[in-house]
Amino acid sequence: xxxxxxxxxxxxxxxxxxxxxxxxxxxxxxxxxxxxxxxxxxxxxxxxxxxxxxxxxxxxxxxxxxxxxxxxxxxxxxxxxxxxxxxxxxxxxxxxxxxxxxxxxxxxxxxxxxxxxxxxxxxxxxxxxxxxxxxxxxxxxxxxxxxxxxxxxxxxxxxxxxxxxxxxxxxxxxxxxxxxxxxxxxxxxxxxxxxxxxxxxxxxxxxxxxxxxxxxxxxxxxxxxxxxxxxxxxxxxxxxxxxxxxxxxxxxxxxxxxxxxxxxxxxxxxxxxxxxxxxxxxxxxxxxxxxxxxxxxxxxxxxxxxxxxx
Amino acid sequence: xxxxxxxxxxxxxxxxxxxxxxxxxxxxxxxxxxxxxxxxxxxxxxxxxxxxxxxxxxxxxxxxxxxxxxxxxxxxxxxxxxxxxxxxxxxxxxxxxxxxxxxxxxxxxxxxxxxxxxxxxxxxxxxxxxxxxxxxxxxxxxxxxxxxxxxxxxxxxxxxxxxxxxxxxxxxxxxxxxxxxxxxxxxxxxxxxxxxxxxxxxxxxxxxxxxxxxxxxxxxxxxxxxxxxxxxxxxxxxxxxxxxxxxxxxxxxxxxxxxxxxxxxxxxxxxxxxxxxxxxxxxxxxxxxxxxxxxxxxxxxxxxxxxxxxxxxxxx
Numbered sequence: 001x002x003x004x005x006x007x008x009x010x011x012x013x014x015x016x017x018x019x020x021x022x023x024x025x026x027x028x029x030x031x032x033x034x035x036x037x038x039x040x041x042x043x044x045x046x047x048x049x050x051x052x053x054x055x056x057x058x059x060x061x062x063x064x065x066x067x068x069x070x071x072x073x074x075x076x077x078x079x080x081x082x083x084x085x086x087x088x089x090x091x092x093x094x095x096x097x098x099x100x101x102x103x104x105x106x107x108x109x110x111x112x113x114x115x116x117x118x119x120x121x122x123x124x125x126x127x128x129x130x131x132x133x134x135x136x137x138x139x140x141x142x143x144x145x146x147x148x149x150x151x152x153x154x155x156x157x158x159x160x161x162x163x164x165x166x167x168x169x170x171x172x173x174x175x176x177x178x179x180x181x182x183x184x185x186x187x188x189x190x191x192x193x194x195x196x197x198x199x200x201x202x203x204x205x206x207x208x209x210x211x212x213x214x215x216x217x218x219x220x221x222x223x224x225x226x227x228x229x230x231x232x233x234x235x236x237x238x239x240x241x242x243x244x245x246x247x248x249x250x251x252x253x254x255x256x257x258x259x260x261x262x263x264x265x266x267x268x269x270x271x272x273x274x275x276x277x278x279x280x281x282x283x284x285x286x287x288x289x290x291x292x293x294x295x296x297x298x299x300x301x302x303x304x305x306x307x308x309x310x
Numbered sequence: 311x312x313x314x315x316x317x318x319x320x321x322x323x324x325x326x327x328x329x330x331x332x333x334x335x336x337x338x339x340x341x342x343x344x345x346x347x348x349x350x351x352x353x354x355x356x357x358x359x360x361x362x363x364x365x366x367x368x369x370x371x372x373x374x375x376x377x378x379x380x381x382x383x384x385x386x387x388x389x390x391x392x393x394x395x396x397x398x399x400x401x402x403x404x405x406x407x408x409x410x411x412x413x414x415x416x417x418x419x420x421x422x423x424x425x426x427x428x429x430x431x432x433x434x435x436x437x438x439x440x441x442x443x444x445x446x447x448x449x450x451x452x453x454x455x456x457x458x459x460x461x462x463x464x465x466x467x468x469x470x471x472x473x474x475x476x477x478x479x480x481x482x483x484x485x486x487x488x489x490x491x492x493x494x495x496x497x498x499x500x501x502x503x504x505x506x507x508x509x510x511x512x513x514x515x516x517x518x519x520x521x522x523x524x525x526x527x528x529x530x531x532x533x534x535x536x537x538x539x540x541x542x543x544x545x546x547x548x549x550x551x552x553x554x555x556x557x558x559x560x561x562x563x564x565x566x567x568x569x570x571x572x573x574x575x576x577x578x579x580x581x582x583x584x585x586x587x588x589x590x591x592x593x594x595x596x597x598x599x600x601x602x603x604x605x606x607x608x609x610x611x612x613x614x615x616x617x618x619x620x621x622x623x624x625x626x
Contacts, residue, residue, distance in 0.1 A: 040444075146328035151604050153563045154597050158336040161585040161593045238453050242567055245455055246582050261455050265571070268462055268474050281459045285452040292451040 037297050044293025051287045055108040058101030066102045067253050070095045078264070078271030090276045091263050092253075099255040100279055106256045107244075107284070110171055111237040117175030118232065122182025123225065127217060129183075130190045131209060141187070147180045152239055160248045170249055174236050185228060189221045196220075230295035234288045241284050257284050315613055322609040329601045330382075334375050336597075337590040378594075387595040391587075397595050400580065405599075408576035411495055412558075412565050419500035420507065420554055427511030428546075432538050434516060442508060449505035454567040458498045465494060476572040495572045502564040503557045510557075514549035518542045548618025555611030559604050 037045060063086075064070060070085040071093065079089040087096035129137040147155070159173045193199065194217065202212050243249035244258025252259065257280040264276035271277075349357055362368045366377060381388065387397040430439040449457065465471050476495055518524065519542050527537045569578035577596060584592035 146325060146332065149325050149605055149608065150329060150332065150601050151559070151563050153566055154600050154604075157581060157585050158333060158593060158597050161588060161590050162336055164588075234451055238451075241453055242455075242563075245453075245567060246570055248582070248585055258453075258455075261459070262570075268459075268467070274463060274467070277459055278463070281453070281456040285456040288451040288453070289448050292447060296447065 037294070040293050041297035044290040044297075047286050047290030048294060051104060051108065051283070051290070054101055055104040058104045062098040062101040064095045064098040066099060066255055067092075067094060068098070069093050078267045078273065078276060080273040081275065087279050088273045088275045090260070091266060096260075096264075096276050096279055099260060100257075100283060103255040103257045103260055103280065104283070106167075106250055106254065107237065107240060107258070108287075110167060110174070110250070110256075111233060111240050113171045114174035114178065114240070115229065115233045115236050117171065118178035118182045118236070119225070119229065121175070122179045123186045123221075125179070126183045126186025127190045127213060127221070129187055130194055131213060131217075137187075140183075144180050144183050147177075148184070152177050153242060156239065156243050157246075157248065160243070165243075165248055165251055167250065170240065170243070174239055177239070178232060178236055182225075182232065186221065186225060189224055190217060193217050193220050227295070227298050230291050230298070234291050234295075237284065237288055257281075311616070314616060318609060318612050318616070322605060322612075325605050326602055329605065330379055330598060331375070333594055333597050333601065334378060335371075337594050338371065382595065382598060388591055390584075390592045391589040397592055400592070401577065401596070401599075404575060404577045404580050407574065408565060408569070408578065411492065411499065411569075411574065411576065412561055414492065415496050415499040415503065415561060416558055418496065419503050420557075422500070423504040423507035424511045424550060424554070426504075427508040428515055428538070428543065430508065430512045431515035431519065431542075432534065439512075443512070446505040446508045449501055450509070454498060454502055454564050455571055457501045458494070458568060458571045461494055461497055461501075474572065476574045495568050495574055498568050498571075499561060499564055502568075503561055506560065507553060507557050510553040511546075511550050514546045514553065515542055517549070518546045521545075548615055551614040551618055552611045555607055555614060559607045559611070562600055562604050562607075 070076070070089060071079075076089050076093045077091060079085060081088045085095045085097065087100065090096050090099065125140065129140045155177050156173055159169070163169060199212060199216050202216050207215075240249055241256070241258030241261075244256045244260075245262045247259065247262055250256035250259055252263065260280035261277055264271075264280075267274055267276045349361060359368075366374060369377075378388075385398055387401070389395060390397050390400060426442060430442045433439055462474055466474055471490060471493070473491065473494070476491060515538065519538075524537060524541060527541050528534075532541075565576070566578035566582070568574070569576045570582060573579070577599070581593060581596040581600070584590070584596065
């Protein structure tokens with residue numbers, strides 16, 4: 001098939017007729033518009049790709065180790081950028097650039113793992129609750145509502161107060177907290193699908209539950225759920241960095257972007273350069289805003305905003 | 311309608327109870343109870359037993375929970391683990407500090423953002439609308455400490471106004487000094503709630519603008535400004551009030567980061583200290599205060615929506 005762009009000047013779409021397209025092939029609807037990123041969406045995609053590459057390669061290409069000192073012989077707190085420390089030095093004389101690169105893989109890795117966990121359990125529980133019938137659905141939803149009515153950062157604080165902070169605990173905590181949100185989303189989408197005629201038809205045909213879930217519900221729920229993944233990821237990144245900023249996330253001397261901002265706050269008052277604070281803060285902001293720009297494009301292409309369901 | 315509101319109040323009460331159970335159990339899962347933490351590892355078994363009895367830790371969980379809840383409601387939150395001082399005393403001043411900052415934020419931030427959002431809805435697609443929408447999309451995805459850093463860089467380091475550390479007594483300060491003192495944390499928090507508020511109030515008005523009676527008003531030739539202010543805005547008030555309450559609830563999360571950023575002596579700095587010193591009695595009480603406030607604000611949002619929108623009073 002050749003590609004035909006939609007004629008913009010014509011009032012009605014008239015399918016072009018030529019040798020390649022036989023009469024039987026003519027469709028009454030124009031071919032679906034190809035998904036294209038807008039200008040801002042492209043900028044977002046470039047920024048996100050950049051940070052993902054840094055997160056993957058950062059620990060290998062960083063000029064120095066996470067806790068190595070660029071100038072071990074000198075007192076060098078909050079130095080301005082110079083050869084050997086291209087973004088300056090931090091509160092403990094370490095290289096800001098190297099820590100930023102190590103922090104990238106930690107912040108992004110934790111957030112990504114947590115979001116995957118949230119999706120895994122959220123989707124299984126959400127769709128499971130509808131399939132299991134109204135009674136189970138009611139109980140699970142009520143418990144879910146109780147957890148959702150807590151401010152997320154408070155849940156995080158209580159968990160960290162109880163069991164301390166380490167990377168596996170951070171991943172599990174964030175994963176658990178956002179499972180509640182994904183549960184609600186998956187349940188909402190599943191509710192819309194399960195009343196559809198084709199699901200009724202499958203039931204009448206005598207198809208089993210497993211078949212209905214995997215062949216009828218899942219294919220139709222997957223797309224909206226996946227396009228919401230980016231938004232969830234942003235919120236988890238912000239959550240992890242906020243905990244890090246409060247000193248309750250990734251523990252020193254390990255670097256992550258949120259805790260780097262906190263450690264180096266002093267640079268704003270007596271540092272030679274402000275970069276130790278600005279660099280990690282800008283890193284988080286560009287990453288989340290970049291994801292947001294891409295997500296905006298995707299959801300406007302998909303036609304409706306999933307955030308409306310939340 | 312009254313019964314509907316009573317039902318919502320009931321749901322709210324149950325939620326607060328559920329939250330209190332989560333928080334109570336959350337601090338029970340850790341190894342070591344209050345008696346062990348207070349006496350240290352070298353304490354003898356007899357001493358531990360005596361202290362446990364005095365604190366009521368030898369009773370079953372449900373009894374401990376009930377007495378904790380009853381005392382909490384009466385304002386007695388027990389003593390903190392570190393320092394053994396009454397928690398209600400620790401909280402009193404800080405509560406006021408947090409209330410000042412969040413109250414002023416609501417007072418300044420809410421009217422400005424709603425006005426900006428409504429104005430964007432008046433001229434959809436204009437440069438003003440596009441710039442505002444883009445800025446709020448950007449800010450909504452940026453963390454609070456990024457906004458705070460930008461503001462500090464601009465105001466403190468570039469213009470030489472305001473202060474990076476907002477602590478100490480405000481006694482004897484003049485009006486101008488007070489403004490300088492509180493300006494940065496409040497501006498940061500205003501940005502935090504503004505980005506959501508602008509987007510959502512714009513959407514609320516545009517939503518109403520799509521209804522047939524607005525089309526009728528346009529066809530009658532009524533000027534656009536009058537349509538928005540007289541016809542659309544009145545019907546958008548319900549959703550906007552709902553949005554305002556939701557954003558005040560977000561403010562609770564924002565206030566934690568902002569207080570830490572500016573070393574402000576509020577409830578948030580206290581709870582973070584509590585977590586760091588593993589003083590879970592303190593965390594329990596403060597967590598309960600934050601969560602209860604959050605639930606109450608959400609409840610107000612719910613009820614406001616019911617009051618403002620007659621259709622919600624008779625759900626199908």
